Amino acid sequence: MSEPRTRSLPLAGGFAATAAARARAREGVGKTKIEAVNFNFYYGSFKALDKINLAIPQGEVTALIGPSGCGKSTLLRAINRMHDKTPGARAEGLLTIDGESIYGDEVDPILLRRRVGMVFQRPNPFAKSVFDNVAYGLRVLGERNSKRIKERVEWALRRAALWDEVKDRLNATGTSLSGGQQQRLCIARTIAVEPEVVLMDEPCSALDPISTLKIEELIADLRGSFTIVIVTHNMQQAARVSDYTAFMLMDSQTRAGQLVEFGPTARLFTNPTDPRTEAYLSGHFG
Amino acid sequence: MAEVKAVPRITASSRWARRTRHGDVFFWLLTLLFALMIIGLVVAVGIVTYNGSAGVRAEYGWSFLWGTDWNPIETELYPVSFGAWPAIRGTLLSSLIALILAAPTGVAIGIFLSELCPLRLRQPLGVMVELLAAIPSVIYGLWGVAVFANWFNDWVANPIANTVGQYVPWLAGPVAVSRGLAITGTILAIMILPTVSAITRDVLQAVPSHQREAMFSLGATRWEVIWGAVVPYARAGIVGGIMLGLGRALGETMAATMLIGNSTRIEQSLFAPATTAAALIASELPNAQIPLHESSLIGLALALFGITLILNLIARYLVWQTSRGPAGEKV
Secondary structure, three states: OOOOOOOOOOOOOOHHHHHHHHHHHHHOOOOEEEEEEEEEEEEOOEEEEEEEEEEEEOOOEEEEEOOOOOOHHHHHHHHOOHHHHOOOEEEEEEEEEOOEEOOOOOOOHHHHHHHEEEEOOOOOOOOOEHHHHHHHHHHHOOOOOHHHHHHHHHHHHHHOOOHHHHOOOOOOEHHHOOHHHHHHHHHHHHHHOOOOEEEEEOOOOOOOHHHHHHHHHHHHHHEOOEEEEEEOOOHHHHHHHOOEEEEEEEOOOOOOEEEEEEEEHHHHHHOOOOHHHHHHHOOOOO | OOOOOOOOOOOOOOHHHHHHOOOHHHHHHHHHHHHHHHHHHHHHHHHHHHHHOHHHHHHHHHHHOOOOOEEOOOOOOOOOEEOOHHHHHHHHHHHHHHHHHHHHHHHHHHHHHHHHOOHHHHHHHHHHHHHHHHOOHHHHHHHHHHHHHHHHHHHHHHHHHHOHHHOOHHHOOOOOOOOOHHHHHHHHHHHHHHHHHHHHHHHHHOOOHHHHHHHHHOOOOHHHHHHHHHHHHOHHHHHHHHHHHHHHHHHOOHHHHHHOOOOOOOOOOOOOOOOOHHHHHHHHHHHOOOHHHHHHHHHHHHHHHHHHHHHHHHHHHHHHHHHHOOOOOOO
16 A cells, blocks of 8 residues: 555544543444444354445444354454454454444554454453553653653553553563453453453453443443444343444354344344344354 | 172282382383483583593593693794683684574574474475485584685685784684684584574474464564564573584584694684684594593593583573573463
């Protein structure tokens, strides 16, 4: 790609810019942010996703649920092209962010990922101090002003509800924190660079119930400022944290993941239209 | 009443019976024995070289280490004298050259093999690297003397000596034909390159993929992922690999003997012949005529032993320093 990489961030004004960004995000709440139209995904010859059609609204929390192997993680990781390094992985059909095709020829995945951040299943802080874990993303994006970095790190750690617990040990290594704290550190790291979309791949599956609760409160707090897409095994969690829910299933013949039903969480959980959704929600399989 | 079953006992009659009845104690003793052998060997090497060098220590004391004259045979000009400094200096300098050349190159090769190499190339290239490590050092020496030396003189040594060497004394001519510290260091670098790159590759491959994903998801480039997350995570192992290579360079005997020129005179230029501890021991021990000569060579061995020990301790310290932060994944 000959085009120069943009390295600018809305960092200049510190908190003010952040508030502005939040306000901008609120304005567009409910608008379609990410849309899949007949989206297929393959690992080599294996079709992992089959004709996914889905519109994820901006500024809300969308949960992807379904039994193991239904392709929910594949779909999530397709949104910021984390599969790019997987040999044989390829996408087909349309997946867009703000109407732009994510898999278009001219898309720079690095620029895409600056708008679409990700939190992983297992907490994966860098082998660095707590402070540097959060600051690193900012430095990667070209921020050199140490005062602004400090401000932004504190902002992100506060936002991730971690500041009070780590403010006295910002120089301790990230891996010395507890599992739940590590995961909140990873969330701080992700939101520090202020992406528009935050993808969460079962962010609580390695955590104890109290840490899980904290993360769920955090998700509720981040709602509105970020478009959040969360994959979860835990149906109660989806019901608690999400505004919209997509239920996916693996086709019994082709083993490809399909979208069964998508809708507002309250409606989907109380009044599912598809009998398979009802069966899953009532614990008949999966 | 229900029938009362005998409760299986969970006690053993004696401490000894508890220890031995399942055979674990024998396994433990066996492995302990082998582990103690390591300590025994190190101590034995230390004792033998220490006792063997009693003569030279009685004659010169510690000043043997920095004595600059090594004259095993009395001539009209020089009396018999044994000083280890020419050999120690040659050992340190040739290894330093090797380290400077091989460490960045080897780490770069390791990074390429682990992170950037296309899958189809990874296997064959990896095998080649391991093959390089398996080549006997005499072959490197032979290749160095027969092939590489001419090329090195024509394209590296002479051009440098004729330009920079005019002003920098330690790069000055005259360039010794096919011999010298610089060419030995270069060959040593080639020899330790596979060690450094193979270990770097292995420790990088052991870095969990979630570290890479975390960086990628922040919008980092490949370079930023590798330099910012993968290499720091593995730095303790990389330092270890470099130190292992350095250890090999320090002790390398055959290639050094063939290329260094075996001159115990200290000359400033890197292009002049010199000697290393290992080369001097190998070439002179069979011909040692007087007991003091032999004792001096053993003393040199003790010094070399000490150098490798100290360097290893420094390496340990470095690894410990850098791994206090991360690499040792404390949860």
